[in-house]
Amino acid sequence: MSGLRGLSRREAARVFRDRREAGDVLAQQMTSYADKPNLLVLGLARGGVPVAWQVAHALRAPLDVFLVRKLGVPQWQELAMGALASGGGVVINDNLVRSLGISDDQLQSAIERETDELHRREQAYRGDRPPIDVTGKTVILVDDGIATGASMLAAVRAVKAQGPAQVVVAVPVGPASACRELATEADDVVCATMPPGFEAVGQVFEDFHQVSDDEVRELLARG
Numbered sequence: 001m002s003g004l005r006g007l008s009r010r011e012a013a014r015v016f017r018d019r020r021e022a023g024d025v026l027a028q029q030m031t032s033y034a035d036k037p038n039l040l041v042l043g044l045a046r047g048g049v050p051v052a053w054q055v056a057h058a059l060r061a062p063l064d065v066f067l068v069r070k071l072g073v074p075q076w077q078e079l080a081m082g083a084l085a086s087g088g089g090v091v092i093n094d095n096l097v098r099s100l101g102i103s104d105d106q107l108q109s110a111i112e113r114e115t116d117e118l119h120r121r122e123q124a125y126r127g128d129r130p131p132i133d134v135t136g137k138t139v140i141l142v143d144d145g146i147a148t149g150a151s152m153l154a155a156v157r158a159v160k161a162q163g164p165a166q167v168v169v170a171v172p173v174g175p176a177s178a179c180r181e182l183a184t185e186a187d188d189v190v191c192a193t194m195p196p197g198f199e200a201v202g203q204v205f206e207d208f209h210q211v212s213d214d215e216v217r218e219l220l221a222r223g
Contacts, residue, residue: 014172014173014192014193014204015204015205015206016172016204016205016206017205017206017207018050018205018206018207018208019047019050019051019054019144019172019205019207019208019211020050020051020054022051022054022144022172022173022192022205023050023051023052023053023054023055023058023142023172024054024058025172025192026051026054026055026142026170026171026172026190026192027054027055027057027058027059028058029190029192030055030059030140030168030170030190031059033059033061033138033140033168034058034059034060035059035060036059036061036138038136038137038138038165039059039061039062039137039138039140040061040062040064040132040134040137040138040139040140041055041056041059041061041062041063041064041139041140041142042063042064042065042066042134042139042140042141042142042155042159043056043063043064043065043066043142043143043219044065044066044067044068044141044142044143044151044152044155045065045066045067045068045121045125045216046210046211046212046213046215046216047143047144047145047210047211048066048142048143048144049065049211049215049216049219049220050144050211050215050219051142051143051144051171051172052140052142053219053222055140055142055170056223059140061140062132062223063219063220063223064131064132064220065125065126065216065220066085066086066141066155066159067085067086067118067121067122067125068083068084068085068086068118068151068152068154068155069083069084069085069114069115069117069118069151070082070083070114070150070151071083071084071092071107071110071111071114072110073096073100073102074102074106074110079096080093080148080150080151081093081096081097081100081102081107081110082097082107082150082154083150083151083153083154084111084114084115084118084154085118085151085154085155085157085158086118086122086131086155086158087131087158087159087161087162088158088161089154089155089157089158089159089161090111090154091150091153091154091157092107093148093150121213124213124217125213125216125217125220126220133162134159134162134163134164135162135163135164136163136164136165137164137165138164138165138166138168139159139164139166139167139168140168140169140170141155141156141159141167141168141169141170141186142170142171143171144171144172144201144205144208145171145172145173145174145201145202145204146171146173146174146175146178146179146182146191146201147174147175147178147200147201148178149174149178149179149181149182152169152171152182153181153182153185156169156182156185156186157185160185166187166188167185167186167187168186168187168188168189168190169182169183169186169188169189169190169191170189170190171190171191171192172191172192172193172204173191173192173193173194173195173198173201173203173204174191174194174198174201175194175195175198176194176198179191179194
């Protein structure tokens with residue numbers, strides 16, 4: 001069952017001081033999940049982890065990191081032709097791949113390259129500690145925002161493949177179209193603001209610095 005419940009709570013023109021404030025706002029909109037048995041908050045690395053820490057702290061839930069890597073178009077890495085996630089979840093924008101004439105070899109090369117980087121970051125953030133088992137849990141996937149939604153969609157599908165009780169998406173900002181698409185696959189979507197003139201995630205943050213690996217490790221250590 002999918003849900004648009006969270007979308008009704010949106011504000012059209014919200015601006016956040018930083019990711020910490022964004023996490024506080026999300027947590028205030030998710031009080032029904034507080035103290036829920038078998039609740040788990042997963043922050044998408046790197047930018048989603050500071051937001052997720054605030055959500056996990058407020059809802060009194062354990063926190064872990066979830067890795068998603070964008071698959072950039074050759075010669076235009078900022079444009080995503082798909083994404084891959086921890087556990088092997090892959091989402092490909094077939095229409096974009098076809099329209100740009102991207103070959104199977106180019107696509108496979110991008111998948112292999114980003115898989116290597118995903119494994120490197122998992123080792124850097126988690127060390128020898130295995131990922132938390134999501135089986136039977138209510139999993140809240142948190143990022144600092146969504147643009148196309150490809151990365152979060154890959155995360156949702158990867159987590160659903162592991163047998164959770166529910167998958168919830170929680171983000172401070174995103175376009176209405178992407179949030180609605182995610183609501184067809186997640187059980188609930190909470191998007192705090194969906195600006196009519198959405199251009200980029202950073203447009204609703206006063207402080208949108210690049211989160212470092214050290215910052216991710218520190219927040220995970222604090223739990």
